[in-house]
Amino acid sequence: MKIVIDVGVIGLAQLFETARTGIYRVISSLSLELLAMEDLDLSYTSLSSLQVNQLTDQYFAEHGYAAGAFPRNGFERRLTALAGCDRQAVQEGITAKILSKLYRMSLTGRIGTRADLFHSHYSALPRFRSGRSPVRVLTIYDIIPLIHPEYFADGFADEFRPIVESFSPENDFIFTISECSKNDICSYFKMDPQRVFVTPLAASPALYAPVRDVERIAEVKEQFHIPAGRYFLTLATVEKRKNLALSLQSFREILQEPGYDDLSFVLVGTRGWKVREVCEDIENDPLLRDRVLFTGFVADEHLSALYSGAEAFLYPSLYEGFGLPPLEAMQCGLPVITSKTSSLPEVVGDAGILVDPLDKEEICQAMLSLLENRELRRRLVRKGLERAGRFSWRRCARQTADGYRKAWEGRE
Known part of the structure; x- marks a missing residue:
């Protein structure tokens, strides 16, 4: 044939x-x-x-x-x-x-x-x-x-x-x-x-693997002007389906809790449809203005370091056909918070925290759990790497x- x-x-x-x-x-x-x-x-x-x-x-x-x-x-x-x-x-x-x-x-x-x-x-x-x-x-x-x-x-x-x-x-x-x-x-x-x-x-193992070199992570953070401290990461075209507005509302709730003065929210991706109002909300909010960073397009060779340096990957998308970014994150050893809708449970299984993408409190609780429970974070890192190994x-x-x-x- x-x-x-x-x-x-x-x-x-x-x-x-x-x-x-x-x-x-x-x-x-x-x-x-x-x-x-x-x-x-x-x-x-x-x-x-x-x-x-x-x-x-x-x-x-x-x-x-x-x-x-x-x-x-x-x-x-x-x-x-x-x-x-x-x-x-x-x-x-x-x-x-x-x-x-x-x-x-x-x-x-x-x-x-x-x-x-x-x-x-x-x-x-x-x-x-x-x-x-x-x-x-x-x-x-x-x-x-x-x-x-x-x-x-x-x-x-x-x-x-x-x-x-x-x-x-x-x-x-x-x-x-x-x-x-x-x-x-x-x-x-x-x-x-x-x-x-x-x-x-x-996810290609040549592009997505855990980065242990702290100097490499620091170098990439500096290149994309990511502040010192911890950060949540998301990777997507900025559009309505990716549920960015609710992600940012959840992040804002956490910033009002004590002990998170060093926390940032990093978004990798291009700006898509209907994001002007989201960007305006960020600019007009003194709590978010200096804590949310749009990197724009990032070349493949820098992605593993960005994944590896984050606290968790946040991806409460409203609907996906597959969900490649959560798989890439797991393969880099990054715990994943994603939606329990559409195809995402097929990809993540029990190796991440699955949430209702319309429930802000549930998203907040998942984010706080990974910030505060180091044993949970270690367990999800291990399970995520095992889960990612099933895909090639x-x-x-x-x-x-x-x-x-x-x-x-x-x-x-």
């Missing part, structure tokens, strides 16, 4: 550092494991722009998998060369957009005749025009924009919808990342559960390969 995977997100992340988010880390880690499996006849491509395709090839070449690229034909190689000569393209009246469209049409046509199975890890599935069409597989990480549009900006679901509407519930197959997401997908699309495969994610990209790749075989056997 010849398998072709579309991993254009990887190329896009080489263009924009801020695109190196959770989805990018997931796709890059999983695809490298899949390419390393000798029993899979697998190649990669990108049906995005020519530039993204070239950068995707470059990424895999740097990791020793140049031979894994889906081969270009002569026409596609000429388009690639032409796209690299902007002046010539302008003189001939051919824009980069048109070149990319021609490239995509040619590549899609050849994949349709040569591949047995096509898997898009993020983008909408293409339509194959040939009589012989490969089995089509799409990864849908979650459908939260469809089932909870109130958590997103107006129009976000409309941007998301073309991806999920590119597949046929009766004919195609879906990968997703938790049983919770599988249940949502099957319910929303009235889809046969046998056509939906769950492949839980992982190799296991995810094996489950993905098993899904390919089931999809091939279940084709109509």
Whole structure:
């Protein structure tokens, strides 16, 4: 069975550092494991722009998998060369957009005749025009924009919808990342559960591991202007779904207790939708103003130190498709407070403190417990490391390969 995977997100992340988010880390880690499996006849491509395709090839070449690229034909190689000569393209009246469209049409046509199975890890599935069409597989990480549009900006679901509407519930197959997401997908699309495969994610051990070097932690804290003393950490795009407002209210309650003058709240992530009022509340509150720190985007190499230096990881999200940050935190030896809703109990199990994300008092009590009960903290550190050890990209790749075989056997 010849398998072709579309991993254009990887190329896009080489263009924009801020695109190196959770989805990018997931796709890059999983695809490298899949390419390393000798029993899979697998190649990669990108049906995005020519530039993204070239950068995707470059990424895999740097990791020793140049031979894994889906081969270009002569026409596609000429388009690639032409796209690299902007002046010539302008003189001939051919824009980069048109070149990319021609490239995509040619590549899609050849994949349709040569591949047995096509898997898009993020983008909408293409339509194959040939009589012989490969089995089509799409990864849908979650459908939260469809089932909870109130958590997103107006129009976000409309941007998301073309991806999920590119597949046929009766004919195609879906990968997703938790049983919770599988249940949502099957319910929303009235889809046969046998056509939906769950492949839980992982946290790369090369990026996420306990940092014992106190000087390294101090260096990273200084780099991101984190005050001396203890801090709670959260990592997320700042948006309504992440429940930041209630997290900050809970933190504020703790600051009013004696003995917490050294405590800070550190938020790693970019500013998302509907956060202006939250930011204004922080600026207008003398108790929070100097205790809450937005780091903005943080490169991967600094995350382990930030996790390792914190007192606890606070993540009372209202809804998740998986919950990668709590897993990363556990793998760094950081106790986790998270929600007992959606997929998060699947990830954390009994290795963290699960709370009602709408109950401020319950969140406060969990935070105080980890500040005051050192034995509880040590126990959760140990259990968190054990729990994180159950997740690996190799296991995810094996489950993905098993899904390919089931999809091939279940084709109509």
